[in-house]
Amino acid sequence: MSLTTSQYEDLPYAPIEAMRAGVPILATKVVGNSELVIEGKNGYLIDLEWSKSVEEKLYKAAKMDAQMIKADFRQRFAIDQMLKQIETIYLA
Numbered sequence: 001m002s003l004t005t006s007q008y009e010d011l012p013y014a015p016i017e018a019m020r021a022g023v024p025i026l027a028t029k030v031v032g033n034s035e036l037v038i039e040g041k042n043g044y045l046i047d048l049e050w051s052k053s054v055e056e057k058l059y060k061a062a063k064m065d066a067q068m069i070k071a072d073f074r075q076r077f078a079i080d081q082m083l084k085q086i087e088t089i090y091l092a
Contacts, residue, residue, distance in 0.1 A: 001026060001061055007048060009033050015043070019073035022066030026058055042069045 002018030002025045009032030015025045016036065025043030027033035037043045043064070044057035075081060 001058075002043070004028060004033060006030065006033075011035065016073070016077055018043075019069055019077065022070040022073075024061040024064040024069060026054075026061045038072065042072045 004027035029045040046054045
């Protein structure tokens with residue numbers, strides 16, 4: 001499991017690499033992490049303060065399906081998908 005507890009992130013690499021490997025993400029609810037984590041699909045977002053909800057999401061994340069996480073990575077961050085997104089922006 002990838003655990004990211006930072007108070008600020010632009011677009012962190014560790015959770016993206018975790019997705020590529022099919023590893024669930026547990027990350028603080030801040031800007032960059034919020035762009036990557038889809039609750040229940042590739043991980044969970046947690047509040048900056050440790051709480052009972054963090055423990056619950058940690059338990060849920062540990063049970064996530066690696067293939068579902070890898071599929072999410074391929075759909076959003078694989079090189080061919082990224083190139084399509086960039087091309088769409090520039091050709092619009």
